[in-house]
Amino acid sequence: MPEKVHQAIRWSMFAGGKRFRPALLIATGEAFGAPIHTLIKTACAFEMIHTYSLIHDDLPSMDDDDLRRGRPTCHIRFGEATAILAGDALQTLAFRTIAEDEQLDVATRIALISELARAAGTPEGMVAGQGLDMEAEARQVNARQLEEIHRHKTGALIVAATRCGAIIGQATEAELIAVTGYGSQLGLLFQITDDLLDVTASVEDLGKTPGKDAASRKATYPALYGIQETREAAAKAHRNACQALEQIDRPTNALRDITDFILNRSG
Amino acid sequence: MPEKVHQAIRWSMFAGGKRFRPALLIATGEAFGAPIHTLIKTACAFEMIHTYSLIHDDLPSMDDDDLRRGRPTCHIRFGEATAILAGDALQTLAFRTIAEDEQLDVATRIALISELARAAGTPEGMVAGQGLDMEAEARQVNARQLEEIHRHKTGALIVAATRCGAIIGQATEAELIAVTGYGSQLGLLFQITDDLLDVTASVEDLGKTPGKDAASRKATYPALYGIQETREAAAKAHRNACQALEQIDRPTNALRDITDFILNRSG
Numbered sequence: 001m002p003e004k005v006h007q008a009i010r011w012s013m014f015a016g017g018k019r020f021r022p023a024l025l026i027a028t029g030e031a032f033g034a035p036i037h038t039l040i041k042t043a044c045a046f047e048m049i050h051t052y053s054l055i056h057d058d059l060p061s062m063d064d065d066d067l068r069r070g071r072p073t074c075h076i077r078f079g080e081a082t083a084i085l086a087g088d089a090l091q092t093l094a095f096r097t098i099a100e101d102e103q104l105d106v107a108t109r110i111a112l113i114s115e116l117a118r119a120a121g122t123p124e125g126m127v128a129g130q131g132l133d134m135e136a137e138a139r140q141v142n143a144r145q146l147e148e149i150h151r152h153k154t155g156a157l158i159v160a161a162t163r164c165g166a167i168i169g170q171a172t173e174a175e176l177i178a179v180t181g182y183g184s185q186l187g188l189l190f191q192i193t194d195d196l197l198d199v200t201a202s203v204e205d206l207g208k209t210p211g212k213d214a215a216s217r218k219a220t221y222p223a224l225y226g227i228q229e230t231r232e233a234a235a236k237a238h239r240n241a242c243q244a245l246e247q248i249d250r251p252t253n254a255l256r257d258i259t260d261f262i263l264n265r266s267g
Numbered sequence: 268m269p270e271k272v273h274q275a276i277r278w279s280m281f282a283g284g285k286r287f288r289p290a291l292l293i294a295t296g297e298a299f300g301a302p303i304h305t306l307i308k309t310a311c312a313f314e315m316i317h318t319y320s321l322i323h324d325d326l327p328s329m330d331d332d333d334l335r336r337g338r339p340t341c342h343i344r345f346g347e348a349t350a351i352l353a354g355d356a357l358q359t360l361a362f363r364t365i366a367e368d369e370q371l372d373v374a375t376r377i378a379l380i381s382e383l384a385r386a387a388g389t390p391e392g393m394v395a396g397q398g399l400d401m402e403a404e405a406r407q408v409n410a411r412q413l414e415e416i417h418r419h420k421t422g423a424l425i426v427a428a429t430r431c432g433a434i435i436g437q438a439t440e441a442e443l444i445a446v447t448g449y450g451s452q453l454g455l456l457f458q459i460t461d462d463l464l465d466v467t468a469s470v471e472d473l474g475k476t477p478g479k480d481a482a483s484r485k486a487t488y489p490a491l492y493g494i495q496e497t498r499e500a501a502a503k504a505h506r507n508a509c510q511a512l513e514q515i516d517r518p519t520n521a522l523r524d525i526t527d528f529i530l531n532r533s534g
Contacts, residue, residue: 002398005389056355061347072449080328081401084351088323089394091355094386095362099377110366113380117363122272127356131269134348 008078015069021046025161027254032169041101045094052090070207119160129153141219144165155187185241195220205267238263275345275353282336288313292428293519308368312361319357337474375508386427396420401529408486422454453510472534
């Protein structure tokens with residue numbers, strides 16, 4: 001109880017999806033030697049924050065999407081009010097999950113909550129990016145503004161996933177800086193390929209309606225640079241991410257695989 | 268930046284209001300000897316959670332309210348999308364504010380975040396109460412169900428405000444139990460008088476539209492018991508709260524004043 005809100009939470013959390021952010025957090029943590037049982041709850045918290053943002057983003061007054069991860073969006077299935085509450089509850093649960101993770105000492109939990117809150121909120125994080133994105137809609141944005149929007153909207157949470165993995169793995173300050181450099185490039189690569197897929201992918205591959213960015217005149221890389229130049233920008237972000245990885249003197253094979261996967265993804 | 272989201276946050280946070288939850292937290296903390304600088308940030312976090320819940324509650328798909336704290340609701344003033352983001356951002360900021368409060372040791376911060384998350388989320392807290400309330404709309408509820416809804420929807424956060432004040436004041440486990448008893452009775456009193464005001468108060472006193480509960484066929488005390496019996500229930504909850512206060516061997520005058528204020532409030 002309340003049944004409907006909990007059904008809506010499960011509907012959106014267990015709809016599949018790539019689990020990109022938790023996978024990234026775990027791969028980074030394992031590169032730094034952290035055992036999986038110290039990473040799993042924080043990884044889940046990141047997926048909760050991401051899922052809450054999708055539920056609220058899809059609402060009629062926001063992006064008004066009917067399809068997500070190959071099925072009806074939360075508000076289509078359960079109604080708007082329940083979808084709003086399900087998103088709200090998932091955000092709360094994310095912070096609670098880290099706060100109550102007894103595998104981590106309290107100082108680490110506090111560091112993780114601070115990282116996640118900064119990356120999810122405003123002015124540094126995801127909600128700020130959504131605000132900037134809304135303000136930019138149907139307005140001409142330049143390259144710097146586009147980069148600013150994406151760095152907040154998707155970049156911050158991706159960077160935070162790598163940093164939180166490294167924090168749990170007790171990375172040094174210098175290592176954290178290197179990880180942040182990698183995360184930034186990966187976040188950029190993720191957003192460029194996301195924009196490309198909106199133009200090039202089918203609804204089956206994407207699990208959501210393609211062409212929405214263009215229809216709502218969103219600021220995107222293909223809109224600003226064209227498809228060919230956007231593909232080159234993706235290849236460049238991939239190279240930069242791989243170079244950043246080489247600055248980390250740890251076994252980063254899994255992170256390299258994730259980086260390749262994001263370059264070549266079809267959904 | 269983003270300007271509009273931040274304006275919306277300020278609009279709702281600085282609209283006045285009773286500041287009941289932060290006042291309660293501070294009064295409880297001071298009863299236990301905690302200095303104000305150790306209480307103020309957690310008190311603000313409670314007001315942020317409360318304000319986020321009001322913003323989302325007022326949305327068209329939820330209670331659809333145009334007036335709050337004597338002025339247009341957030342979505343009327345800034346649009347639905349911005350209101351959703353402002354609420355989301357306030358929730359994030361609440362947890363961040365506690366996580367980064369350097370006046371408190373990390374173990375205390377973790378305890379507070381856990382308390383606040385349980386009280387704000389589901390299944391124990393506020394979002395659960397809103398879910399239960401929605402599921403009960405236009406359905407006959409009995410006394411037990413009404414109490415269950417209110418205990419989650421408003422009671423949990425009020426109890427948590429008293430508990431968090433006491434935690435910062437390093438209350439013993441026995442004292443925390445006594446505080447919880449007081450908070451529960453005060454929460455009940457608050458909700459009974461809230462329901463009464465919706466029937467009896469003017470729009471000027473209330474700062475929001477009265478009569479909404481009856482119009483939406485919400486489960487309320489007056490609907491279930493009538494006004495006279497509801498007034499008696501308020502007097503009884505007040506007596507019980509005062510008796511619970513007497514179990515706390517600390518200077519609780521300020522808490523007594525708050526309890527009287529809630530019984531006699533006109534808005």
